Every structure is written in C-alpha cells, then in structure tokens.
Amino acid sequence: MRAWLEEKINSLQEDLDRSKRMLALVDKQLGERSFVRAATVKPEPTPAPSAPVREAQVAHEDRQLKRLSDGYLLATASISPDSVTITVAPDVVLRPTTSPFRSYFLGKVLGGMKSDDEKLVAEGKLKKENVLNFEVDDSGGRVRSVKITGYRDRVRLNEILSTATWTFTKMLEKQS
Secondary structure, three states: OHHHHHHHHHHHHHHHHHHHHHHHHHHHHHHHHHOOOHHHOOOOOOOOOOOOOOOOOOOOEEEEEEOOOOOOEEEEEEEOOOEEEEEEOOOOOOOOOOOOHHHHHHHHHHHHHHHHHHHHHHOOOOOHHHOOEEEEEOHHHOOOEEEEEOOOOHHHHHHHHHHHHHHHHHHHHHHO
16 A cells, blocks of 8 residues: 555556646746836837927817726826826825925936936927926825826827826825
8 A cells, every 4th residue: 555655646646747838838938928127128219310309189178097906096187189188186285205206207207207208308309398397286185197298199198197096096006
C-alpha cells in the first residue's frame, strides 16, 4: 500500500508540475496578446512642422460628469471652442489637498499637456497663445471649478473630462 501511495503522489506531483508549466505558458501568451505595458505604448506622434496643430471644432455644450458606479453627479463641464470650465456640483465637497487632485489631475495630466504644448512652441509648431493653461477656484477650502483653456481638440477634451471624473470619484472615496 505504501509503495502504491508513493507512486500515486509522484504521479500527481508530475501532473501538478506539468500543469504549472502549461499555466505559465498560457499566462505568457495571454499577456503578450491581451495587455500592453504602459512603457510600450507609443505616444501619438506630434505633427510635422508643415502641418499646423489642429484647433478644436467643438460648439458650446454642457456635459455632466457622473460617477460611473451609481450615476451620482460630480460636476458639470461647460465646453466652448477655446475653453472648458468644470464646475463641481453644489452638494459635492472636494478638498484641494485630497489626493489625487494636485499630484495627478493638475500635475501629471494638465501639467503634462501644458509641458507638451510648450515643447511644440519651442519647436515652432504651436503659437504661444494656444498653450494649454488652467486655473483652479478653490475658495473656501473646497474645489469649486477648474477652467482649462487651449485644450485644442476633442481627444484632449475627452481625456480631461474622463480624468476629472475619475479624479473626483477617487477624492470622494478618500474623504468618506
């Protein structure tokens, strides 16, 4: 009986090792085909010097920014061809010191776009007055609005609005 049990354990161990190797191969294949590491994503190429940077073709509109989980209204974005003002809903209290507002939304996202624009200005591909700028109204110790000028195109506008929605959602979670 002992010999039979040892043989069974060895057989099961071999099956387990083989299954682990197969799982590792499957994971590797899935990883290569399904996911793209952030480091491997190539940024959109900047326009050639002969191609002018495209201006936004957005008519005036208002868009509600809602929390995805339950549709709770976080803010309203008032969009015009040259600016967008994100006004926090009156019943939403967001402190400007709550992460990830300054570090991520203002610093990395909006600051990154501004820095990209400044590089385009230095290369002569963008006029200085078209550089993205932003200002925050955080009177009374709470974020009231964020005004962004020079967003220039719908892709950037959508990135700004979706990032604002995500940021405001995370801020509310941390403040709860």
